Amino acid sequence: MTAFPPDLLRDVQRRRTFAIISHPDAGKTTLTEKLLLFGGAIQMAGTVKARKSARHATSDWMEVEKQRGISVTSSVMQFEYAGHTVNLLDTPGHEDFSEDTYRVLTAVDAAVMVIDAAKGVEAQTIKLLEVCRLRNTPIITFVNKMDREVKPPIEVLEEIESVLKIDCAPVTWPIGMGKAFRGVYHLLHDQTMLFRPGEEHAGGETELIEGLDNPKLDTMFPMEMPPMREDVELIQTASHPFDITAFLAGHQSPVFFGSGINNFGVREILQALIEWAPPPQHRDAGVRMVEPAEAPFTGFVFKIQANMDPKHRDRIAFFRVCSGRYSPGMKVQHQRMGREMKLGNALTFMANERVHMEDAVAGDIIGIHNHGQLQIGDTLTEGETLRFTGIPYFAPEMFRTARSRDPIKSKQLQKGLKELGEEGAIQVFETLTGGMLLGAVGQLQFEIVAQRLQTEYNVDAIYAPADIHTARWLTFPDEASQRQFEKDQQMRMAVDVDGNAVYLATNRYNLELLIEKWPKVGFHATREHG
Numbered sequence: 426m427t428a429f430p431p432d433l434l435r436d437v438q439r440r441r442t443f444a445i446i447s448h449p450d451a452g453k454t455t456l457t458e459k460l461l462l463f464g465g466a467i468q469m470a471g472t473v474k475a476r477k478s479a480r481h482a483t484s485d486w487m488e489v490e491k492q493r494g495i496s497v498t499s500s501v502m503q504f505e506y507a508g509h510t511v512n513l514l515d516t517p518g519h520e521d522f523s524e525d526t527y528r529v530l531t532a533v534d535a536a537v538m539v540i541d542a543a544k545g546v547e548a549q550t551i552k553l554l555e556v557c558r559l560r561n562t563p564i565i566t567f568v569n570k571m572d573r574e575v576k577p578p579i580e581v582l583e584e585i586e587s588v589l590k591i592d593c594a595p596v597t598w599p600i601g602m603g604k605a606f607r608g609v610y611h612l613l614h615d616q617t618m619l620f621r622p623g624e625e626h627a628g629g630e631t632e633l634i635e636g637l638d639n640p641k642l643d644t645m646f647p648m649e650m651p652p653m654r655e656d657v658e659l660i661q662t663a664s665h666p667f668d669i670t671a672f673l674a675g676h677q678s679p680v681f682f683g684s685g686i687n688n689f690g691v692r693e694i695l696q697a698l699i700e701w702a703p704p705p706q707h708r709d710a711g712v713r714m715v716e717p718a719e720a721p722f723t724g725f726v727f728k729i730q731a732n733m734d735p736k737h738r739d740r741i742a743f744f745r746v747c748s749g750r751y752s753p754g755m756k757v758q759h760q761r762m763g764r765e766m767k768l769g770n771a772l773t774f775m776a777n778e779r780v781h782m783e784d785a786v787a788g789d790i791i792g793i794h795n796h797g798q799l800q801i802g803d804t805l806t807e808g809e810t811l812r813f814t815g816i817p818y819f820a821p822e823m824f825r826t827a828r829s830r831d832p833i834k835s836k837q838l839q840k841g842l843k844e845l846g847e848e849g850a851i852q853v854f855e856t857l858t859g860g861m862l863l864g865a866v867g868q869l870q871f872e873i874v875a876q877r878l879q880t881e882y883n884v885d886a887i888y889a890p891a892d893i894h895t896a897r898w899l900t901f902p903d904e905a906s907q908r909q910f911e912k913d914q915q916m917r918m919a920v921d922v923d924g925n926a927v928y929l930a931t932n933r934y935n936l937e938l939l940i941e942k943w944p945k946v947g948f949h950a951t952r953e954h955g
């Protein structure tokens with residue numbers, strides 16, 4: 426094995442890069458805020474909340490985006506905790522932006538799943554967990570809102586196991602719930618942490634009681650202790666003990682109970698991230714695996730965000746470093762374009778501001794000013810020919826045609842759509858008859874694109890629903906069959922922004938018939954970038 430530069434290896438081992446996944450309202454924003462408080466990245470609760478309202482209505486969302494340049498804090502938050510550098514990547518809350526979320530999840534090494542204990546496993550959580558499973562991302566579970574009347578904890582565990590198909594290893598166990606929530610017992614430390622509501626400040630010491638049989642507990646909580654001990658006995662025999670190997674393989678999730686709003690159980694999550702979650706791992710770059718502590722710098726773009734700074738109307742490409750070390754002004758090779766690029770002043774994101782990045786290693790995210798040269802999925806290296814894989818596009822399920830109200834501006838519309846398509850805001854297809862077609866996963870994407878075309882490109886377009894059910898990317902065994910297929914299906918063919926052949930299906934039935942008719946043609950519901 427090649428020796429890695431020791432300082433690089435040390436810095437990489439200290440990185441933890443993760444995202445929080447949850448159904449809206451389960452408590453992701455609250456938990457993010459508390460984690461940042463622990464990390465000292467923000468002084469006061471409320472910083473993260475301020476942007477939260479932005480998620481609900483489009484108009485609000487656009488407005489707040491404009492005013493704050495969509496708070497940089499919302500994209501990547503870096504903070505120090507217990508000798509580690511932690512990168513927390515935000516995922517959009519609204520399901521219409523789920524495609525964005527999927528891509529963010531390709532850039533993390535672990536995820537924290539927040540479950541509302543009263544509601545159990547919800548729809549969005551199921552989808553997000555499926556995405557994590559594609560890469561076997563290790564998951565830490567936080568069962569939130571124990572200060573409310575919630576489902577019995579055993580039921581919550583059973584639900585996670587049966588619906589999400591992941592083994593649960595309870596690490597803490599609650600004593601009571603709602604008004605009678607008393608604290609949690611740590612199964613590995615054999616200690617009870619007492620709950621006091623309203624502990625809003627970080628670093629407040631939690632009172633600890635050693636041993637589950639400690640009579641002090643019975644004196645304090647005579648009602649709650651007997652059923653709680655029964656539960657613990659049951660889970661100790663019936664559930665899985667925590668197993669780090671199963672966790673790292675994505676098969677088992679350590680489960681913590683708490684109350685985010687009361688800052689209770691949050692420290693344990695951070696601790697689990699530091700102690701158990703993996704540092705940056707090797708990554709598949711097509712021709713070979715790239716090790717995070719290799720000296721040559723590599724990485725990929727997983728997200729592009731526009732209007733980060735309303736004054737400059739700039740775009741930032743979010744780039745995950747996969748190996749080596751970033752230094753300002755370094756020269757890199759843009760793999761897709763096959764040309765050199767200078768990484769002038771990459772940015773990093775602290776709580777309330779962006780600052781110039783001086784140093785970044787695997788696991789860190791840097792923001793690169795993008796003037797159209799970078800797309801989602803682009804790989805940058807120091808020369809070696811590599812292409813990081815696994816950043817997906819999903820077949821859209823909503824379609825609109827677009828044409829400029831003023832024909833003179835058709836070119837401008839095309840340009841705008843091409844750029845927005847490259848940015849991943851929407852998917853853009855050009856039909857063989859020359860029409861522009863927009864494809865989205867969520868309705869809000871259309872509204873945002875329409876608004877951006879107007880404000881950024883000064884194009885007023887007419888959008889009409891298209892009679893298309895879904896799209897499939899095509900692969901052909903040879904050129905002859907491609908020509909034949911295209912001739913046969915001319916009216917239903919299109920190309921995406923990268924020139925890939927796409928079939929537009931009017932309904933599921935027709936699609937199935939076609940697949941049967943053309944057994945050698947590949948019909949793909951996802952496509953990788955790049």
Ligand code: GDP
Pocket residue numbers: 447448449450451452453454455456477518569570571572573683684685686687
């Ligand atoms: P998000 O949509 O997942 O980001 O959820 P938020 O963090 O915004 O939380 C949704 C709502 O649940 C808010 O009103 C929070 O104040 C509330 N909430 C979050 N954590 C807790 C908790 O531990 N207990 C209670 N009772 N409410 C909570």
